Amino acid sequence: NAGVMQNPRHLVRRRGQEARLRCSPMKGHSHVYWYRQLPEEGLKFMVYLQKENIIDESGMPKERFSAEFPKEGPSILRIQQVVRGDSAAYFCASSPGLPALGNEQFFGPGTRLTVL
Amino acid sequence: AQSVTQLGSHVSVSEGALVLLRCNYSSSVPPYLFWYVQYPNQGLQLLLKYTTGATLVKGINGFEAEFKKSETSFHLTKPSAHMSDAAEYFCAVRANAGNMLTFGGGTRLMVKP
Numbered sequence: 001n002a003g004v005m006q007n008p009r010h011l012v013r014r015r016g017q018e019a020r021l022r023c024s025p026m027k028g029h030s031h032v033y034w035y036r037q038l039p040e041e042g043l044k045f046m047v048y049l050q051k052e053n054i055i056d057e058s059g060m061p062k063e064r065f066s067a068e069f070p071k072e073g074p075s076i077l078r079i080q081q082v083v084r085g086d087s088a089a090y091f092c093a094s095s096p097g098l099p100a101l102g103n104e105q106f107f108g109p110g111t112r113l114t115v116l
Numbered sequence: 117a118q119s120v121t122q123l124g125s126h127v128s129v130s131e132g133a134l135v136l137l138r139c140n141y142s143s144s145v146p147p148y149l150f151w152y153v154q155y156p157n158q159g160l161q162l163l164l165k166y167t168t169g170a171t172l173v174k175g176i177n178g179f180e181a182e183f184k185k186s187e188t189s190f191h192l193t194k195p196s197a198h199m200s201d202a203a204e205y206f207c208a209v210r211a212n213a214g215n216m217l218t219f220g221g222g223t224r225l226m227v228k229p
Contacts, residue, residue, distance in 0.1 A: 004159070006159075010185060033215075033216065033217075035217075035219075040223050041221060041222075042120075042122075042206055042219035042220050042221045043160070043206065043208075043217070043219045044219070045216035045217065046220070047157055048215045055215060056215045056216065058216075059216065091159060091160065095161075104162060104165065105217065106162075107152075107159040107160040107161070108159050109159040110156075110158075110159050112157075
């Protein structure tokens with residue numbers, strides 16, 4: 001059973017470009033979470049999605065950031081008009097069910113975004 | 117609201133010595149507590165977790181942690197450090213009905229030969 005897949009592993013963008021980060025959850029998992037890790041810091045929650053629904057986006061910046069998890073295909077984290085401060089590692093995690101039931105989150109290897 | 121504090125961003129021990137990584141949390145509701153390990157350029161791997169029941173939790177690679185409600189702590193220990201334990205360790209908390217993990221700032225463990 002393959003783990004959580006993220007691609008690309010490394011992404012370089014110039015200021016003002018768009019960044020698209022993809023996450024394929026583990027087989028059988030329908031819950032996806034995105035976290036951001038700034039240099040020398042811990043992970044910060046961004047958004048929690050189930051298939052076709054955003055459940056909790058309390059950690060998402062209000063502008064330029066969006067996320068989706070379509071019925072078919074991977075979850076996408078999209079950052080428009082990137083700025084240098086967006087440079088970070090973005091981690092995706094998935095779980096098989098509701099967090100309240102104690103379901104563990106499994107993390108992917110991350111996408112390291114560098115904005116020039 | 118919840119938060120996690122990891123005391124000591126860097127900890128250095130000798131191979132074979134005791135490992136102690138500190139974690140204190142605050143949570144307005146009974147928490148679920150986690151320790152993750154991150155090796156360079158990799159994702160996070162779960163070491164152990166506390167949900168309910170026994171307060172001493174054993175994890176992978178010989179690590180264990182004890183939930184102490186009175187001290188709001190969940191310190192991670194290992195009796196004898198191995199070179200392969202060198203990594204970054206993150207403590208995290210989640211409200212039992214919550215969606216997200218709240219992470220501490222991490223502790224980088226270095227193991228000297």
